[in-house]
Amino acid sequence: MEALPPMDETETGPEMSLILRLNGESLAIPVRHVHEVINAIPRTRVPNASAMAPWLINVRGAVVPLVDVRRRLKMPPRDHDDGRIVVLDIPRGAESHRLALLADGVEEVMEIDPLRIEPLPPRGAPWPIEFVRGSIRRDGDLVLILEPESLFEPETGSRPLH
Amino acid sequence: MQVNPAVQSYVIEARDLLAQLETMLLDLEQAAPPEAVDSVFRALHTLKGGGGMFGFPALSAFVHHFEDAFDLVRMGKISVTRPLLDAALAGRDHVIALLDAGGDPERTDALANSPEAASILSQLARAANLAPPPVAPAERGWMVHFRPAANALMHGMRPDLLLEELASLGQCEVKCLAQGLAPLATLDPTQSHLGWDVTLHTTQGRAAIEAVFIFAEDAELTITEIAPPEVETKAEGPAQVRSTAPSRAQHNPETVRVPSLKLDAILDQLGELVIAQARLNQIASRFGDSTLDGLVEEFQRLIGGLRDTTLAIRMLPIETVFGKFRRVVRDLSVELGKEVILETEGGETEIDKNVLDRLSEPLVHMIRNSVDHGIESTAERVAAGKPAQGLVRLAACQDAGEILITIEDDGKGLDHERIRQKAIERGILAPEATPTESQLAELIFAPGFSTAEKVSSVSGRGVGMDAVMTTISALRGSVEVMSRKGEGTLISLRLPLTLAIIDGLLVQLGGDIFVMPLIAVDECVEFDLTELKRDSGRTMLAIRDEMVPFVDLAHVFGVPVDGVARRRVVIVRAEGQRMGLVVDDILGQHQTVIKPMSPFHADLADFAGATILGDGTVALILDTTSLLRRLLDSPSQALAA
Known part of the structure; x- marks a missing residue:
């Protein structure tokens, strides 16, 4: 019997992705998740919220959580009011929820071929593999390919127990 | 497929009628007045007529049998019996199924020729044949006071004919009221000056008397029943439900249906x-x-x-779902072989439609629980010296911007020891824990908890009560259980009136602005800063002659406050307790559109949601009830800076 060509359901064709900067690293998010990119705007702190989503912002009349993924990616925290905000729509179950991601800057939109994605090297890459699928090389440097659905999975707050 | 709007409106109307029909049939079970039979007949008649006209011939044919049966009841040939009502209720459910088939010929045929349909009809036929002719309806006495409007004669009113018609209903005693008659010289013969008091003894109901005066719109008319016969005493509790219904129907203003x-x-x-x-x-x-x-x-x-x-x-009156509950209790008591009646109170209490829609499932569940687990079997009740018939009471009222719904039964109450054992067994409670009775009672809402000895078809899978809790919390409500062994259980639900917009009070705390629901705010007073530094550690304020505990909201929320010379306290109230929340400043009122919290912040019980202020920034809305509950539980912790 003739062998069928290998089928991989997860792999699709090349995908356009937005490259953003965070603590000196380049991170890629598929543009299908990106709603818009806006400049930093005033934010409201949420008392006792998790370090993952410590603020709320107003994006065109909608209240949206402002998410900082530095801690999840094991990067040092940095509290600042500059940079850009990437508004994302992330599927969760049957629905999709809108959130805003804090970034130091936005670089470009590029096509990423899934066949070129390499696994993270075992050493020297502190990022948890459930959040970073792998990396590709660009101009001699790494671009980390994010796993949006797990990276933006909500975590519960740090309210003191009583 | 194009849906004919006339058909659509028939379907909507039919659904309404069927919902009313259920209530009417349940009313009949409790010795309702004769005109209740007329309403059932009319509802059936309308259903049948519309069904034929709008493409539901099978429905029409099916309803026809019931219309016939109730026509016999109406004419006094047979009386209302339990089997007849059983058949009618089952028939009503079948009609809903026919309506759901949406005129689709295949589904309709399958339903119309189903064994269920045949069995309902034969049940009906048997019930109608077996039903004994009723004892002649008791004669009742009525006092009718009637005075036509002064200009009524010019409009062709003939009081003599009306009185004659009245006399045809039964024994009549007519008294003419001629007081205030002008002297003959000044009397205007085209005007009506007289009134009549008629004492009428008739087997007919109020509706028949009202029908006589149907065209005498502007007349002065009162119809009162004289000396209530002894049957009335039978229907004390549930009579409340019925007594409100007809009066509402009479003054029903014009309504519009809107999706x-x-x-x-x-x-x-x-x-x-x-x-x-x-x-x-x-x-x-x-x-x-x-x-x-x-x-x-x-x-x-x-x-x-x-x-x-x-x-x-x-806003919809909560009684729109009460009818469903009466049916649940009726069917359950038959299934479980228990005698249970449901009493309802405060059905007119209004609640936001979205809240009501989501509330009906949890309420059904709690009522089922009361009947299944709460109410004992008839034998046990009699042995315990209780009335054989169990009672479940469902009451609703509005209380300080909240809706309070209570479900009370006079059953055996919660078995606290049994809950304890079960909770330890299920790993919900540590074996060495010493919870109070009320803490134990709350465990029935814990996920995966069920104390039912046997799994019945009704309840006892232990998935219900925690689902109830989840729904109620999602509606920003709270649940409380009180129970006394052998005497019964009382579950209270507190729910907000609306989910959408509230009046809020804006307060400043450091650089942040928060919104407090105005309805929860009692008063605002100046705060004496030295109160925060009492050596005794006291955190109570004297507000007039009451001592009110307070906390500094800046500590609770970890907001840095320094160099504020003057602060204020907002006294808020929740669940009967008062507490002072110290803030930096009070900025004023704000109409607050509540936006729900995202999944990232859904676990923060301190906040009911967020809103957008005039300058475009986001402000958090305090959930004062849950905040106070937390702070009053552990005030010292909240204050630890």
């Missing part, structure tokens, strides 16, 4: 309008132009009115 999606859209737009209004306010205050200020104020007033009206449109 609820349109109401949701109006509410969304109103929310945007309120936010835009807040921005306008802010801009106007920068200009300081008195003409502009006047206009802005007027806008504010108009939008406030619009908001109240819009919210009122969405």
